[in-house]
Amino acid sequence: MTPDDRKSPSLLVKAMVVMTAVILLVFSFHAVYVYSSQRAEIIQGMNRDIRESLERLSKNIEPFMAAYSINEYEKLVATEVALNEHFAVVVRDAEMGEIIGEPYYVSGQVRGANGNYIPYRKDNPLLNERLDQAFLSGTTAITGPAGEELGQVSVYVSDDPLVRKLHAVLLEEALTVLILTVTLSLLLAVVLRRYFFGPLQRISASMRNCDADGIPLAPLPNPRYREVRVLSRTINSMLESIKTAKEHRKVERRRLENAITGTRTGTWEWNVSTGETVFNERWAEIVGYTLEELAPVSIDTWASLAHPEDLKRSGELLDRHFRGELPYYECEARMRHKRGHWVWVLDRGCVMTRTEDGQPLMMYGTHQDITDRKEAEKKLSMAAGVFRYAREGIITSAEGEILDVNAAFSRLTGYAHSDVVHQDYSILYSDRHSELFVTSMLKSLDEEGVWSGEYWMPCRNGSALPSLMTIAAVRNSAGEVEHYVTLVADISNLKQNEDKLRLIAHYDNLTGLPNRILLMERLRHAMSVARRRNELLAVVFLDLDGFKEINDTYGHAAGDELLTILADRMDRALRECDTVARLGGDEFVVLLPDISGKGDCTPVLDRLLATLSAPARLGESEAHVSASLGVALYPQGATVKADALLRQADLAMYQAKQHGKNQYRFFSSTEILTIADALPLLDSPSSESRDN
């Protein structure tokens, strides 16, 4: 119990005082009632006593008065007065008055001021004055046996008996009230103490046995009676709630402390009106100090360390917060480190209490060292610049979802940012690449974290962009893949150049027909297919008849134009699956795959002869040429290579030339042997010069 507890009023005493006052009040009202009723009753009794005394006296005095026994009836009067404690009794004796020459001989007893009775004398003014002070009085006549009046007797009653009896009543009532009050109060005290305050005191004692925070160590006792039991149980519930809340708060506090410690957050408390501040150790540590080194701390400590520009901005933000324009104060500011460099802090706070007139009073906040973040932001800004302004398309993705694409990507593919962001990365898969390609790419990413290669990037318009794509896995400090960055470099120009080179390498520059290189590739491919499918392949060697004259007549330009026209005619005369290639000069080779025999070839051959021999307009002139065709079939009985097959067709063409031109000839091994011996090899440079 603390001194304050001892000074505080006791509930028991208070209850006792109140109950005692109530009891006193109730019994006092009862006493007043009793007093009033008793007073009326006493006065009634006094009047009755007067009547009875008068009756008794008149009856008893009469014989003595008749016998002139004055002393005897005076003794009666004295006895009556004494017994009944009358204030006075006065007897007026007519007979005796006659003797002494007066109307009455007056005698009697009057109570004096000292309480003793003294004989009444009518000539004593003091006694008469005493009689006048009587409270009640009565007079009756004394009559003799014959009814004659012998005298009178008067009884006087003072209020002394009334007062005395009322005093007795008052005393009795007071004693009754006192005894009842004391008894009831004691009983009440015992009852209250035993059944109410006792349990309360036990509860109080149990509650005093508490920890440093004032929480009782043990549950409160469980009293027997319901009201206090409910109270105890309620308090126990509250205590349990408080304990739980306390534990929760403890946990929360620990969490907060851990959060502050774990996040390495500096904290500050600022009394805005006085400038007093409280920093934690981390606050000082951020700027390289200890609190001891900064002591004494105040708001000026902050001002002295903050960058002047940031301090100004901080002040503006604080003013806005104080005015209620900002719900919170937040400012990134630089502070001078002990070693001289600037560190960035994120200064946050909020006014938690205000004065009655609304002025800020207490403000609480934190400091976080954001130097690294600021540097990261700087780097990120730079990276963002790269992202934003790079010519390569950049895709960031994680877990198969496209996170972002830059403007270059949109420009290259036609996809808007919103078209692809948050879409599955698979939308960027191209059907131009096989599953094997994709599997290989993913394997490389998984194992090496990077993949680079050409990739057909699908475009929004359905086309595909040839690109050089590099996918790199971005890992965190733990080595875990956080996301992927895909760089898409447009190599369409490069591809076009490649196509051009490929075209130059495989096609005839004048007619656009496959050249010898491409012809040989297709020939070998066709031979392979024919062998695999057990089909026939016809190789037709074609040489124009009379072309040299055209060149000579119309010039090489006209010759080239003629070649172009004829090449176009041949392409149109052939099947889709057929190939016509220009070996050089006026020599062409036609591949006729998927034929069943010689008979299937002849229509094609006839069409070729016809279309080639048809006149061709060269400017305003019309040229006429024809063609000689040599045909070699594959497969043959013996194994034959492409070069040999082509030479066979060349030999057959030679025979057609020899047989009059504008015709075709199939290769025959017996027929051809003599010719072959006389001719140079087909692919020798001398054959072209011969055509010319």
Next chain:
Amino acid sequence: MTLSFMKASQASRPSVVFILFLALFGLVLKAHGAEKHLAYLVPDARIPFWNIMTNGVRHEAAELGYRVSVYSAENEARKELEFTAQAIRDQVDGIILSPTNSSAAVTVLKLAERAGIPVVVSDIGADRDNYVSYIKSNNYQGAYDLGEILASALMQKRWQSGTVGIIAIPQKRDNGKARTRGFLDALEEHGIRSAGLVQQADFSYRETYDFTRQLIAQNPDLRALWLQGSDRYQAALNGIADSGKTGEILLICFDAEPEFIDMIADGRLVGAGMQQPFLMGEKAVDTMDLYLQGQNVKKVQQVDVLPVSSRNLDQWMPLIMRNVLGQ
């Protein structure tokens, strides 16, 4: 005075002159009440006792030079009060009061007191003491002496084992109570038992006679009767006689009657306690005189009762004749 005179005759001449002066002054003093008026209220002057006392009063008043008015109430209260009122109206200087009873005396004393008149009470007392002095017989002594006389007589006859009956005056009176107490004390000292006590109410012959017969009838061993009064002695004697106890029961009385002298002498009466009313009357006037002269007087003065028996009758005869019988 006799003594003073004898002493004066033996003195020197200047002394003789002084004594003569004193004697003359004494005579003056003796007659100083001549101009004053006294009233004597007596119950009934017809009764010898009161008559003798009245004579004593008159005698002494005359001696002292007082004029005295005697008012006999004839035992009537109204008369006594009327006489008292009369005396007060006459503005007497003093009242000698022998009241009809002690209660009535109270009213007389009260009226006198209001009138400022001193009162000396003689014989019958008063229930109040607002008097100057009370002259009374020594009833206890007289009764005690009578008891001694009776005891002696009984023992002489060897009747001391017998009992003694008492016919008493009202015992509410002080004199009655004193007489009974003194008499019984004497009997007790001698081992004589009382047969009982009856009180007179109307003091009539019949009453006394009946009481006598009653006591005798109720007490076979009764050997004596004591009559606390004197005037109804004949009723007692007749009662004894009618009971056949003449000579077997002795009679002894208080107070005196003239014939008692002969009756004591011849043995009809064992003895009598004789009050001295004449002396009491004189003493009352003397006391009033002293009071009126401003002298201190005793509040109560007792006058001896003469225990007269056959043995001392002759010796006290002169006193009896003057103070008792007023002759």
